[in-house]
Amino acid sequence: MKYYITTLGCPKNEADSREMDKSLLLEGFEKTQKPENADFHIINTCAFIEDAKKETIQTIFQALELKEFLINKNKDQKLIVVGCFAERYHKEIEIEIPEIDYFFGTGLYHRTGELIRNKFQIPLKQNVDYHKILKNIHSPKKFYAPVKISEGCNRNCSFCAIPLFRGNFRFREKSEIIKEILELSGMGIKEICLVSQDTNSYGNHYNDIINLLEEIEQLKGIEWIRLLYLYPDKKTQKILQEIHKNQFKKFVPYLESPVQHVSEKVLKKMNRFGNYEFFKELFLMARELFPELEIRTSFLIGFSEETSEDIELIKQFIEELQIEHISFFAFSPEENTPAYQYASSINKKEIIEKINDLQNYYNELLKSIMIKNYNKIYKCILEKIKPKELHLRRPQAAPEIDDIVIVPFDYKSWKEKYSQLPKLGEFYEVEITDSISYDYIGNIKNPVLMEH
Ligand code: SF4
Numbered sequence: 216m217k218y219y220i221t222t223l224g225c226p227k228n229e230a231d232s233r234e235m236d237k238s239l240l241l242e243g244f245e246k247t248q249k250p251e252n253a254d255f256h257i258i259n260t261c262a263f264i265e266d267a268k269k270e271t272i273q274t275i276f277q278a279l280e281l282k283e284f285l286i287n288k289n290k291d292q293k294l295i296v297v298g299c300f301a302e303r304y305h306k307e308i309e310i311e312i313p314e315i316d317y318f319f320g321t322g323l324y325h326r327t328g329e330l331i332r333n334k335f336q337i338p339l340k341q342n343v344d345y346h347k348i349l350k351n352i353h354s355p356k357k358f359y360a361p362v363k364i365s366e367g368c369n370r371n372c373s374f375c376a377i378p379l380f381r382g383n384f385r386f387r388e389k390s391e392i393i394k395e396i397l398e399l400s401g402m403g404i405k406e407i408c409l410v411s412q413d414t415n416s417y418g419n420h421y422n423d424i425i426n427l428l429e430e431i432e433q434l435k436g437i438e439w440i441r442l443l444y445l446y447p448d449k450k451t452q453k454i455l456q457e458i459h460k461n462q463f464k465k466f467v468p469y470l471e472s473p474v475q476h477v478s479e480k481v482l483k484k485m486n487r488f489g490n491y492e493f494f495k496e497l498f499l500m501a502r503e504l505f506p507e508l509e510i511r512t513s514f515l516i517g518f519s520e521e522t523s524e525d526i527e528l529i530k531q532f533i534e535e536l537q538i539e540h541i542s543f544f545a546f547s548p549e550e551n552t553p554a555y556q557y558a559s560s561i562n563k564k565e566i567i568e569k570i571n572d573l574q575n576y577y578n579e580l581l582k583s584i585m586i587k588n589y590n591k592i593y594k595c596i597l598e599k600i601k602p603k604e605l606h607l608r609r610p611q612a613a614p615e616i617d618d619i620v621i622v623p624f625d626y627k628s629w630k631e632k633y634s635q636l637p638k639l640g641e642f643y644e645v646e647i648t649d650s651i652s653y654d655y656i657g658n659i660k661n662p663v664l665m666e667h
Pocket of ligand 1: 368369370371372375376377378412413446
């Protein structure tokens, strides 16, 4: 029986899909690369904000069209919807989309194979080769993997529905995380992105995350460790100081810390910690500790009582702190959250205007931020070889969301000039020469593979 997983949403979902892969393969299912070839099409959904829900619904309906098309060709494909959307809207799914054959929410990913087998009465395949399975989980062309260190969140930001469908905060045992990373390094993974809803709450003390990093540092094959989603508070400050003190070599100079706003009045209404001055102190401290560091943050725009002065404050902040990577999101009132009370007072058109204004402002600023990186040399990982160009990524850029470095490439002249051909997943010294939109242009400084 063949399956295909469509994954929507964030890197946390990607980690969950990997868990589903493992469970399905262990139960004897076979992975296929195209949804039309699958007996089971599984959609791992997202329900974070309005746009994510729209995308999920659209994807479900596209999958239903495919199912219909296959029925006409006498193939009975089953559509299975799992994850955040299924958890949050299970009643609605049951009533409004009965064509979905099966659904389940978050927290059961590791049992996907068993659940599907039981539901559709598929006999268990014997003698499954675990090592062969591990090889099948990852694309040989991917060298990074998100690894979940905890699940759920206790922070209660007033706009956020995540705790409603991901539950309270709980963290994974260090040994379990290390085991997963060891398996990933065996599959050729070189970069580990530690993900969760609330990374700095990991463990019982901030030392627990330091101990975890220390252990990952020792793992052969892992070259880069990236911490994603550090809540911008004093604990993050402490964690950064400890990382610096420990001189972790594999920790990439990248801080992802979503401030969501800089106006203290708005932050209070969001039930979030911080203000302009604190975030400034945090980011400046991070830059001082790690001089090569780049920062990613996000802003939630259009929250209740946000004024034009508050928007100006955001502009002032991003200019003063010269932030390299920013996402602006529109506030969308989610059912069963405290901020849902503002649903009737928000003006969607106004929010879009504010975001466009901020984005335009930021795009101009970003050009000058990116120019500062010209002539710098980075150790980059090669992720794609195209007929006329190579795509590499700097340690300061997270996979799939940040910039890449495009290097012009000519197979023939490269072959004539150098003894070794470029190799995916290897590291090269790249000099930045220019930029195009959000990406950089560069030259390989050293065509010989770098020593790790
Ligand atoms: S920190 Fe806030 S925004 Fe992030 S998951 Fe937790 S409640 Fe949601």
